[in-house]
Amino acid sequence: MSEALTRLIEGLNRDLNAELNTILRYIRHASVLKGLAGHEVRELLQKEVMDEVKHAMYLADKIVALGGTPRVEPQAPAEVFDWRDVLEDALRFEREAIAGYRERAAQAEAVGDVGLKATLEAFAEDETRHKDESERLLGGPAF
Ligand SMILES: [Fe+2]
Numbered sequence: 845m846s847e848a849l850t851r852l853i854e855g856l857n858r859d860l861n862a863e864l865n866t867i868l869r870y871i872r873h874a875s876v877l878k879g880l881a882g883h884e885v886r887e888l889l890q891k892e893v894m895d896e897v898k899h900a901m902y903l904a905d906k907i908v909a910l911g912g913t914p915r916v917e918p919q920a921p922a923e924v925f926d927w928r929d930v931l932e933d934a935l936r937f938e939r940e941a942i943a944g945y946r947e948r949a950a951q952a953e954a955v956g957d958v959g960l961k962a963t964l965e966a967f968a969e970d971e972t973r974h975k976d977e978s979e980r981l982l983g984g985p986a987f
């Protein structure tokens with residue numbers, strides 16, 4: 845296996861774990877939110893978690909297709925209860941996901957996997973929509 849492919853698989857495993865941690869976080873955070881604003885954030889997380897499940901399943905399958913092994917190392921979500929803390933937490937991870945997929949799409953192109961590159965760019969598009977929705981509920985983009 846080439847060094848570039850090994851690095852790509854390592855990166856895809858990091859992306860996979862980021863998605864798995866986001867799934868755990870969204871399920872946990874959605875469950876504790878109450879009140880009118882909390883309800884809005886809860887509905888957003890419940891909708892977006894379905895995208896993250898699709899991302900995680902694709903990444904695990906792709907790691908195997910490339911000759912790697914999916915590494916599952918989940919982390920416990922932060923113990924937050926306020927809807928603002930939940931959204932700020934979500935926003936930080938969505939931004940990291942966008943940066944990760946951008947880097948990974950370039951690595952996929954470098955090994956000649958245009959299908960993977962296109963899929964990772966579509967994932968970056970999903971995460972950008974998630975980021976924009978979180979910013980909207982927080983009252984606008986934070987510059
Ligand atoms: Fe995702």
Ligand SMILES: [Fe+2]
Pocket residue numbers: 892895896938941970971974
């Ligand atoms: Fe997301």
